[in-house]
Amino acid sequence: MLTINLVTLFPEWFAAPLGSSILGRAAAAGLARYRLVQLRDYTHDRHRTVDDTPYGGGAGMVLKPEPFFEALEELRAEPPIVLLSARGCPFRHADAVRFSVGQELTLLCGHYKDVDQRVADREGVEEVSVGDFVLSGGEFAALCLMDAVVRLLPGALGDHESAASDSHYDGLLSPPSYTRPPEYRGQAVPEVLLSGDHARIAEWRRAQAEALTRARRPDLWARYDGEHGSPGTP
Numbered sequence: 526m527l528t529i530n531l532v533t534l535f536p537e538w539f540a541a542p543l544g545s546s547i548l549g550r551a552a553a554a555g556l557a558r559y560r561l562v563q564l565r566d567y568t569h570d571r572h573r574t575v576d577d578t579p580y581g582g583g584a585g586m587v588l589k590p591e592p593f594f595e596a597l598e599e600l601r602a603e604p605p606i607v608l609l610s611a612r613g614c615p616f617r618h619a620d621a622v623r624f625s626v627g628q629e630l631t632l633l634c635g636h637y638k639d640v641d642q643r644v645a646d647r648e649g650v651e652e653v654s655v656g657d658f659v660l661s662g663g664e665f666a667a668l669c670l671m672d673a674v675v676r677l678l679p680g681a682l683g684d685h686e687s688a689a690s691d692s693h694y695d696g697l698l699s700p701p702s703y704t705r706p707p708e709y710r711g712q713a714v715p716e717v718l719l720s721g722d723h724a725r726i727a728e729w730r731r732a733q734a735e736a737l738t739r740a741r742r743p744d745l746w747a748r749y750d751g752e753h754g755s756p757g758t759p
């Protein structure tokens with residue numbers, strides 16, 4: 526079982542997403558459990574203050590280091606400990622795999638202007654970003670990361686094949702999918718998918734995956750091509 530600790534100012538925010546869909550089913554099946562930790566519980570003043578003004582001046586409030594350090598100590602958290610951060614290293618499928626094979630994962634959610642840098646610099650903490658944009662809080666990012674991790678746990682998906690044929694699993698974007706009807710508003714499903722010829726279908730899907738990856742994600746394509754070599758490349 527994978528235990529995921531979530532340190533946040535808004536634990537109540539997670540009630541619906543952690544109880545629904547894959548995350549909820551994985552918990553019900555005993556594959557994962559979620560421990561929600563209120564950051565304010567690790568303050569010691571009357572106002573339960575978690576933030577303060579930034580040294581050097583400037584707008585916004587910075588989350589103080591002490592509550593994060595004390596929460597991690599009480600949890601006895603071991604790596605991987607992830608601070609969700611817009612300046613972090615990009616979260617990739619390989620990280621989801623890495624986190625999914627462990628026993629425990631701890632996620633630290635920032636908020637407001639920033640988190641005191643000493644949290645990121647604490648031993649065992651890694652800063653992770655879910656994309657090149659800024660969210661208002663780490664909660665959305667944590668949920669995104671958790672979903673990517675939990676769906677990889679054996680038994681979390683009804684049909685593991687559906688993870689293995691998803692984008693990024695083998696370094697490529699996935700080919701497009703179609704279902705009935707065969708024609709809708711003048712748009713026809715590619716003939717090959719209706720042919721019943723499994724070899725041709727597999728070949729078409731591979732070609733689509735490669736073409737999409739090359740066109741939309743030259744960064745992924747360069748890595749994939751470097752590892753596998755393009756068909757036809759000497």
Ligand SMILES: C[S@@+](CC[C@H](N)C(=O)[O-])C[C@H]1O[C@@H](n2cnc3c(N)ncnc32)[C@H](O)[C@@H]1O
Nearest residue numbers: 609610611635638654655659660661662663666
């Ligand atoms: C308003 S943001 C702070 C942004 C920070 N001042 C910066 O420019 O990098 C508040 C919190 O949201 C979370 N966050 C925002 N964007 C994120 C992203 N792309 N990936 C992961 N977490 C993010 C982090 O926990 C961050 O501390």
